[in-house]
Amino acid sequence: xxxxxxxxxxxxxxxxxxxxxxxxxxxxxxxxxxxxxxxxxxxxxxxxxxxxxxxxxxxxxxxxxxxxxxxxxxxxxxxxxxxxxxxxxxxxxxxxxxxxxxxxxxxxxxxxxxxxxxxxxxxxxxxxxxxxxxxxxxxxxxxxxxxxxxxxxxxxxxxxxxxxxxxxxxxxxxxxxxxxxxxxxxxxxxxxxxxxxxxxxxxxxxxxxxxxxxxxxxxx
Amino acid sequence: xxxxxxxxxxxxxxxxxxxxxxxxxxxxxxxxxxxxxxxxxxxxxxxxxxxxxxxxxxxxxxxxxxxxxxxxxxxxxxxxxxxxxxxxxxxxxxxxxxxxxxxxxxxxxxxxxxxxxxxxxxxxxxxxxxxxxxxxxxxxxxxxxx
Numbered sequence: 001x002x003x004x005x006x007x008x009x010x011x012x013x014x015x016x017x018x019x020x021x022x023x024x025x026x027x028x029x030x031x032x033x034x035x036x037x038x039x040x041x042x043x044x045x046x047x048x049x050x051x052x053x054x055x056x057x058x059x060x061x062x063x064x065x066x067x068x069x070x071x072x073x074x075x076x077x078x079x080x081x082x083x084x085x086x087x088x089x090x091x092x093x094x095x096x097x098x099x100x101x102x103x104x105x106x107x108x109x110x111x112x113x114x115x116x117x118x119x120x121x122x123x124x125x126x127x128x129x130x131x132x133x134x135x136x137x138x139x140x141x142x143x144x145x146x147x148x149x150x151x152x153x154x155x156x157x158x159x160x161x162x163x164x165x166x167x168x169x170x171x172x173x174x175x176x177x178x179x180x181x182x183x184x185x186x187x188x189x190x191x192x193x194x195x196x197x198x199x200x201x202x203x204x205x206x207x208x209x210x211x212x213x214x215x216x217x218x219x220x
Numbered sequence: 221x222x223x224x225x226x227x228x229x230x231x232x233x234x235x236x237x238x239x240x241x242x243x244x245x246x247x248x249x250x251x252x253x254x255x256x257x258x259x260x261x262x263x264x265x266x267x268x269x270x271x272x273x274x275x276x277x278x279x280x281x282x283x284x285x286x287x288x289x290x291x292x293x294x295x296x297x298x299x300x301x302x303x304x305x306x307x308x309x310x311x312x313x314x315x316x317x318x319x320x321x322x323x324x325x326x327x328x329x330x331x332x333x334x335x336x337x338x339x340x341x342x343x344x345x346x347x348x349x350x351x352x353x354x355x356x357x358x359x360x361x362x363x364x365x366x
Binding site: 096129140159 | 289314
């Protein structure tokens with residue numbers, strides 16, 4: 001189960017060892033899962049888990065200096081959310097090596113590009129083309145997910161990262177839960193009244209394989 | 221049979237100088253082809269401008285292209301080969317997708333052999349060289365046949 005950080009007091013309070021032993025006994029009676037310790041831990045703590053930053057899992061506890069370079073590089077650069085009328089609702093950035101000098105200008109480029117790409121794809125492609133999904137340049141890859149209601153979610157990553165439509169779809173669900181359903185949020189506002197969305201977004205992205213090192217967990 | 225359905229070549233300024241479509245393609249009018257391929261030139265330029273990553277240095281970094289290499293939509297894929305001189309050769313493919321890099325490089329090689337070495341060809345003008353068109357057709361059929 002990778003790297004885990006456990007609060008022993010709370011572990012004892014919840015009788016976690018006992019409960020895990022019960023799950024394992026149940027598995028011995030009737031096969032519920034095949035491999036190892038991860039399944040009973042997941043069964044016990046399924047959604048009460050917080051992801052650690054990938055740097056917790058560096059092999060050798062820091063005494064080795066020759067660990068692979070790509071461990072230091074997480075392959076996500078930007079996340080954008082656009083609402084109706086090309087309005088930028090959310091912008092997050094990580095690991096950029098080329099700083100953005102003007103956010104308003106960049107958001108105009110990106111939103112304009114998305115609209116052009118959609119219309120370009122619909123005209124160039126076979127008749128029932130609905131959406132543009134992603135493009136790659138040698139430097140980066142841009143993934144886009146557009147909802148029927150006109151919200152666009154965009155991710156820029158390293159070119160080697162595979163299709164992220166599922167990831168963007170899940171981010172959209174987080175968005176609906178914590179932004180649209182938030183009574184303090186007016187449609188069309190930027191996301192200041194929804195700090196929960198940002199934290200959920202960050203912890204969700206940290207669990208994705210290309211954006212952080214192997215899965216880690218903390219018992220809540 | 222799916223695979224490559226159309227092929228386009230743009231000159232350094234983004235104007236269409238050659239296009240080829242097979243029966244599987246959406247049969248665009250010549251105006252549409254010109255307009256869409258120039259749109260692609262613009263899209264590729266803007267995509268390079270908004271890059272979040274610095275271009276890696278090194279002795280030959282000026283030869284590194286920055287434009288869009290592949291573009292995915294839900295029903296097709298576009299793959300583009302950028303030459304060091306600014307010419308773009310791109311093709312539209314239907315699923316199942318294959319890597320068309322070999323085909324695009326072959327077309328570039330035919331371009332340098334039959335177009336650029338043609339003494340009557342003016343640079344950046346539309347391509348009207350019969351040997352070039354024959355060779356491209358041949359490369360395309362060979363590629364589809366694999």
